[in-house]
Amino acid sequence: MRLRRIIICFSSLGAYLPVNALVHEQVAFDDSDVCWWSLSPPDPICPILRQQNLTEIVNKLTGRYDWGGGAGDECEGDYCLYANRGFAGGRGIALITTHENYLKVKAAGDLLQEYDVSVNEDMDFLPFHVVRVDGKANGLIADSTLKRGDPIMAHTPVLLVHHAFRDDLPQSKQHTLLEAAIHALPAATRELLMAQLAHVPEQQRLTALLTTTNALQVHLDIGGDQDHDGRHYASFPEAARLNHDCRPNAVFYIDPTALMHITTAVTTIKPGQEITLSHLEDPFTPHKERQQQCAGVSEQEVADSETRLQEIRWIEAKLQDPGSAEASTGLITYLLGLYENERLFCCLAGAYALAAVNFNMLGYDRQAVLYAEQAIEALKIEKGEGVPEMKDLEALKWDPKAHSSWRARKIPR
Incomplete structure (x- = not known):
């Protein structure tokens, strides 16, 4: 588990840390910063933690696999917000969907949890880097030679929204649930999701989350059941960086069991070459x-x-x-x-x-x-x-x- 920042907490009476000062680890959360310690007496500058507060903090730190939502203010009509910050090893996920579809996603999350699957990546070990591509947005450039069949990336969605959500609810109610969904994600994941919309005017960003350039249309047929309406907009921020080419050098599919967007090289990609996907439904189109x-x-x-x-x-x-x-x-x-x-x-x-x-x-x-x-x-x-x-x-x-x-x-x- 990776902490976003660790700092030293010390008395405001001196500008330098004395040898016998207490050293605390502080982790930045979405809503507050919390100091905690293992020595006593506690530093008077840091708040005193009750046991229940400490339990809550540890759950946040470890990305506890726990679903929330599905009731009260988190529902509009047939659609509810469901979220789990521990999904896929702490990557997190937010859904705006029906209860039946939530159960499908939960089954995928349970499977990932059972096998301790994490899709959080260290960019230092990926076979590509992100750059600004002339005439396009950000793109991915290969750092090493990739051959046909070589894996490039695999990610679970961070946001899933039922396809009928846009048609069934007024825009104001859509925005309310979308804002709540975004804030239900872990901070790092939220930043990743919104970074792909940096070029979109702020007032249009929530709507832009559901456009085909920022979200894929996927069908939740987990378990082979396609009788219900499982079509959703799915956001895969990392995959959204892959630019379009009518004759791409990579291809992707969505694994229906784990909901993973899996990208693989289909021909040799040399270092310095851009990695591309096709957004065409039919590559044989005239x-x-x-x-x-x-x-x-x-x-x-x-x-x-x-x-x-x-x-x-x-x-x-x-x-x-x-x-x-x-x-x-x-x-x-x-x-x-x-x-x-x-x-x-x-x-x-x-x-x-x-x-x-x-x-x-x-x-x-x-x-x-x-x-x-x-x-x-x-x-x-x-x-x-x-x-x-x-x-x-x-x-x-x-x-x-x-x-x-x-x-x-x-x-x-």
């Missing part, structure tokens, strides 16, 4: 529809990219059609080359899976196993462990000839 986010390329580059994307769509349609007579090993290989030339390293899992199945359909079991393995590794990077698609790929990998796709196509002569 350039005309994504040009506002992906500017700065020549007309020839745009034309070449459009041609590749059209070819990718056409080939994938043929390979997904079991009755197509145009599927061939050459077409599969050409498709994978298009992905590489288009720098679609962020979404190779689908291409590798399609290649694996089609090689197997054509009777090439070794190639099928090779690409099934690559598809599994790509899925782990793009979506995490245990996704439904992985089960079928594992079966193909271990016994391609027993898979339903084996020799399902006639080999072109």
